[in-house]
Amino acid sequence: MAIKYQDSLKGVTPGKLRGFFVDWPNPPSPTAHLRLLKNSGLVTLAVDDKSGRVIGFITAITDKVLSAYIPFLEVLPDYQSRGIGEKLVKRMLRRLSKAYMVDLICDVPLQKFYKRFKMSPAAGMMKRNYRSQSGARIC
Template sequence: MDDSGRLIGFVQVLSDGIKHAYILRLLVHRDFQGKGIGTKIMENLMDLLEENNLSPVLLTKPSEEAFYSKFGLSISNKGFISMFKW
């Protein structure tokens, strides 16, 4: 939140509470992008997941791979596939 209490960024996570935490979306208001807010949100999230022994799972665009790799996330080649129905 900014100084006036306006929400400027958040992360949405869905977890089974046992093993995995699915990072659904990270959003930062366009007026506040590029100021490290998304990075701080992700740092806090990764700390929280580690404290609770939850493995993060993320589906993202190739253009966002560099951002998320800063937090230890990488492309999996362990036999997992993504399935969609459009």
């Protein structure tokens, strides 16, 4: 299967975004997912070249001076363990290579995955409002 990587949302419709947010009790709809991607500062997608289906995505938000944050990285279950996640992270980190700080939050077992990219473990804090898990107009 040919996979292409793109840093734009060209050709992406909600119908091409099915199957993400695995195990989320109240996931965003594909339409909300597309809105999230449009509103992210930077997005990189892995796309099945034949069908145009999005099979992986990574987003970043940035102040464009010092910092960037990576809120989302996901590869569809059927496509995992083929190096797609690694390619998405590498590509996004390359795009953010001038940023002083690039942060993300992950579960402890995933720290090993991110260490591949010379990222370091760090402590963090977070807050979740589960009523908004499917999407909201934040501001």
